[in-house]
Amino acid sequence: MTIQTIQTQHNLIPQPLQQRLAQNVCKQTIREKLHKQFGKRACLWQLKVAEVFLKKAGDVVCIAGTGMGKTLAFWSPLALTDTGVQIVVTPLNQLGHQSVTFLGKAGIKGISISAETASLVNFRDIEDMRYRAIITSPEQLVKPGGEFEKLLQKPTFALQIMGFVFDEAHCITSWGEFCNDYKELEHLRLLHMRSENLLMVHMSTDKPNIKICVHKIRYSLSSYADLGFLVPTGWTPGDQKIKWFNSDMTSKFKEVEVDNLITGDTWGLCMTESFGMGMDVPDIILVIQWRATCSLSTVWQRFGRAVRNRALQGTALLFAEKEHFDDVHEEKQKRQQNKKRKAADTPQNHTEPDGNIVMGAGDSVPNDTLPVGNASVSDAQLKELMKPNTEVASKQKKQRELDPAMDWLINAHLRGIGCRHKVSSYDGSDTANTSRSAQFMHFLASILQQSRQRHMPS
Structure with a gap:
C-alpha cells in the first residue's frame, strides 16, 4: 500500500509528514539503483548533489575528505537518467583514465580527452552522443579555436549537457600561478554563483584513520x-x-x-x-x-x-x-x-x-x-x-x-x-580562494541554463 493510498483512505498522515516519507522512499529507490549499478551505497550528501544535477536546480560546491566519494556524487546522475552528458574537468590525465574505467564497469560509456586523444574522430563521436561522460583537462577546454570551443557552440550538443564539474577544484587557485591554462578558466565564467540557487555541501575533511x-x-x-x-x-x-x-x-x-x-x-x-x-x-x-x-x-x-x-x-x-x-x-x-653577557662565569x-x-x-x-x-x-x-x-x-x-x-x-x-x-579553524586566504573557485565552476552558465529545461523531470 502506498503512502498516497493510506493518506486517501484513512487521512492519518499530515501533509508535511507525507512529503517527508515520500522523499525518503525516493532516496531509498535511488540508493538501491546506484548500489546495483556502481556497487556502492550512496550517502545522503551524495544524493543531494545528484538531485541538483537531475533537477537542474542550481549550482553545487561540494567539499569532502579524500576517498569519501565525491566522484560517485557527480557520476550518479548518469545512472539515474538515460539522456544527457556530464563534462568533468580534471587536473590530471590519469584521473580521466581512471574515471573511464570506473564508468565502464557500470555500463556507462566515457572518454578521456587529452593531447593524445583529442582527435577529430573522437570529437565527432562526442557530438554524436556516443559518450555520456567526457573527462578533459583545462588545456583542452580553453584551447583557442580548439574542438571543445567549436563543440560547445553547437546548440544541439549544448542542450544535452547536464552539468560541468571541476574535480579537485582547489587547483584552480593553487595551480593558477604556474599553470596558465587554469588561470585562463577565469575568462570562461559568465555569472557569479548566487546564494539562492547554490547548494553548499561541506563534509568533514578529517581522516581519523x-x-x-x-x-x-x-x-x-x-x-x-x-x-x-x-x-x-x-x-x-x-x-x-x-x-x-x-x-x-x-x-x-x-x-x-x-x-x-x-x-x-x-x-x-x-x-x-x-x-x-x-x-x-x-x-x-x-x-x-x-x-x-x-x-x-x-x-x-x-x-x-x-x-x-x-x-x-x-x-x-x-x-x-x-x-x-x-x-x-x-x-x-x-x-x-x-x-x-659580560659575566665572569666560565662560558658554557x-x-x-x-x-x-x-x-x-x-x-x-x-x-x-x-x-x-x-x-x-x-x-x-x-x-x-x-x-x-x-x-x-x-x-x-x-x-x-x-x-x-x-x-x-x-x-x-x-x-x-x-x-x-578542525582544519577549517584556519581560513587565512582560503575564504577568498573558495569564493573564486565557486565562480570558476559556474562558467558556461548560459549553456547550462539552456539545457536545464530539456532535462527537467516532468
Missing part, C-alpha cells in the same frame, strides 16, 4: 639521510623499487607504475602533484611530506592520499626543518643572550639536545622551554592565533616565510594546543 606525526630533520637537507629508513634492507642500486613520478613521465609510464604500486611490484613513489589527487589506490599506509614548504591546505591534501580504505590505519609524516621548531628558536636565543657549551627523530608521546621537552599558556586551546582561539600577518613582505621574504597554520601544526606539542583541531 591517519596518524599524523611531525619529525625534526636532523641531518643536512641535501643528504636526505632522514629518509633512509624507507629503503628496505638488501636494496641495491638498480633495483628501482622506489621510482620517480612527475609530469615529465609519459602517460604509459604513469599507468604502468600506478598498477605496479597497487600490486606491490613498486614499493613507493617519489612524486610531485602528478600523482595522488583522486587516485584510487586504497592501501597506501605511509605518506611523507619532505620539508614544510607548502600550505596547510596542500599538506592536508597530500596526507589524505593515505588509506583511502577507511578500514585500514595509515601514517602521515611531516619532516620539517629544525629552524621551524620553538625549542630550537629558544635555544638559539639563549646562546645569543649568553654571548652578550650549548648543544642541541640529542632526542628521538620522531616526536611522539615519549619525547620530553624541558619545562623552561615551553611557552606559558593553557594546556588546551579552543578552535575559536586557534583561529585567532593563526591569522596571517598583514604586513606587506618582499617576494624573497615571502618565499622564506612559513605558512602560519603549518607553524602551529609543527609546534602543536610545544604550545599546548593538543591535536585534531
